[in-house]
Amino acid sequence: MTRIHIFRTPLRVPVLALLVGVALSLGCGGGKEGRTLAPPVPVKVGKVVMRSMPVTFRAIGHVEPIETVAVTARVGGELIRVHFTEGQDVRKGEVLFTIDPRPFEASLAVAEAALERDRALLAKAEADSKRYADLVQKDFVTKEQYDQMVTNAASLRAAVSADDANIQSAELNLSYCTIVAPVSGRTGNLNLKPGNLVKANGDAPLVTINQMRPIFASFSVPAHLLPLLAQHDGKKIEVSARLPQDDGGPEGGLLTFVDNAVDAATAMILLKATFANEDLRLWPGQFVDVVVTVGEEPNRIVAPAQAVQTGQQGTYVFVVNDDLTVEMRMVKVARIDEVEAVIDGGVRDGETVVTDGQLRLTPGARVEIKGGNGQGEG
Numbered sequence: 001m002t003r004i005h006i007f008r009t010p011l012r013v014p015v016l017a018l019l020v021g022v023a024l025s026l027g028c029g030g031g032k033e034g035r036t037l038a039p040p041v042p043v044k045v046g047k048v049v050m051r052s053m054p055v056t057f058r059a060i061g062h063v064e065p066i067e068t069v070a071v072t073a074r075v076g077g078e079l080i081r082v083h084f085t086e087g088q089d090v091r092k093g094e095v096l097f098t099i100d101p102r103p104f105e106a107s108l109a110v111a112e113a114a115l116e117r118d119r120a121l122l123a124k125a126e127a128d129s130k131r132y133a134d135l136v137q138k139d140f141v142t143k144e145q146y147d148q149m150v151t152n153a154a155s156l157r158a159a160v161s162a163d164d165a166n167i168q169s170a171e172l173n174l175s176y177c178t179i180v181a182p183v184s185g186r187t188g189n190l191n192l193k194p195g196n197l198v199k200a201n202g203d204a205p206l207v208t209i210n211q212m213r214p215i216f217a218s219f220s221v222p223a224h225l226l227p228l229l230a231q232h233d234g235k236k237i238e239v240s241a242r243l244p245q246d247d248g249g250p251e252g253g254l255l256t257f258v259d260n261a262v263d264a265a266t267a268m269i270l271l272k273a274t275f276a277n278e279d280l281r282l283w284p285g286q287f288v289d290v291v292v293t294v295g296e297e298p299n300r301i302v303a304p305a306q307a308v309q310t311g312q313q314g315t316y317v318f319v320v321n322d323d324l325t326v327e328m329r330m331v332k333v334a335r336i337d338e339v340e341a342v343i344d345g346g347v348r349d350g351e352t353v354v355t356d357g358q359l360r361l362t363p364g365a366r367v368e369i370k371g372g373n374g375q376g377e378g
């Protein structure tokens with residue numbers, strides 16, 4: 001019988017050889033030629049600088065007119081003429097509407113006629129009173145008759161005064177037929193057209209006028225900023241307002257109002273700034289980004305805001321060394337906005353910090369600079 005021999009070779013030697021081969025192929029061998037450094041991390045950088053830094057705080061503001069007037073009619077009647085077009089700028093005192101004056105002219109004529117009648121009756125009553133004063137002295141008439149004459153004269157004197165008041169009222173109502181602009185500003189939507197009947201003191205205004213030049217921007221800030229504002233009480237505090245998604249420069253104005261109480265529900269205080277608005281860039285109802293400048297601090301360390309990161313131990317930045325490795329540096333941030341951060345400690349003037357790409361960095365990692373405000377590309 002033929003015997004078949006099966007040779008069993010232990011697997012440990014081939015597996016070990018395989019692992020060694022893989023390690024050598026990956027460059028993990030002991031020779032210098034086998035080592036491969038990790039590729040540099042592409043980052044963007046910016047410079048840390050020392051300069052004077054304005055002391056500012058930001059808020060979201062709401063544009064509102066300094067004066068807004070809802071124009072309504074004081075008398076009723078037919079609207080016979082509108083003297084402006086919708087959206088037109090008008091000046092204070094300009095004629096806006098004319099209501100049919102004829103009923104009020106007639107009322108004025110009736111009041112004037114009543115005054116003339118009562119004046120004539122008063123003249124006769126006063127003459128009778130004087131005559132009866134002589135007659136009563138001679139006992140030609142009784143004292144009662146004389147008193148009646150005096151009473152008639154006094155009654156007609158009061159009637160003349162009432163007629164004068166009626167004439168003034170009629171003249172006033174007649175003047176209300178011509179409606180003038182109470183303020184200068186821009187007119188809004190016209191709610192009634194000529195030919196319609198106007199109701200006196202109606203619920204809906206004929207038109208609304210908003211003052212556009214100058215104009216307010218109101219905004220609220222935390223109450224803890226009040227001491228900063230109090231230090232500049234009586235001085236001009238500059239305020240700038242920028243429209244969202246507007247490439248133009250900000251509008252410059254001045255802080256003109258600080259509310260006299262803090263809102264207990266929100267711990268915020270209302271402020272208002274006044275802007276000349278000569279170019280009519282600000283319109284009532286718009287939201288604006290407001291920056292209030294309350295002073296300037298010299299020789300402050302300033303870093304790009306994008307460089308500041310927050311970790312479990314606090315805020316830090318990655319500083320780029322001369323050999324293009326990074327060092328994680330803890331920093332103390334005095335204040336920060338969307339663009340710049342004022343640093344109280346941790347970095348020095350002239351150092352380069354990473355502004356983009358921090359998520360892939362560890363202390364000591366090599367970087368490749370792709371752009372930014374600092375060095376050129378690495």
